[in-house]
Amino acid sequence: MEDEHGHGHSIAAWSGVLILILxxxxxxxxxxxxxxxxxxxxxxxxxxxIGAWVGLSSAGYGQSQGASEH
Known part of the structure; x- marks a missing residue:
């Protein structure tokens, strides 16, 4: 199976989602x-x-821009 990119596999996404669920x-x-x-x-x-998501993404813990292209 091909490695799928662009599905929220980043520290920024997981941190933001967990805080928003809480x-x-x-x-x-x-x-x-x-x-x-x-x-x-x-x-x-x-x-x-929201601040954690955006901040971590800006700090380099988010998904890279080219990762969603196959």
Whole structure:
């Protein structure tokens, strides 16, 4: 089988996704149970997750530009 490139196999992608999953979990719990602190922490984690994704990608931990071409 051919090695597939361009499917999120990078530290930047995994870090961003994991932080955003944690953020969405906290936001869901905060909305369901009415916990304001969980909502604010979830919102902060969304910003941190996007920043981590972009920052790590800019630092060279993301997918290289030519990797998606076969």
């Amino acid at each position: 953020a969405s979990t906290l936001l869901s719990i905060g909305i369901y149970f009415g916990l304001a602190w969980a909502n604010w922490v979830g919102i902060a984690l969304v910003v941190i997750g």
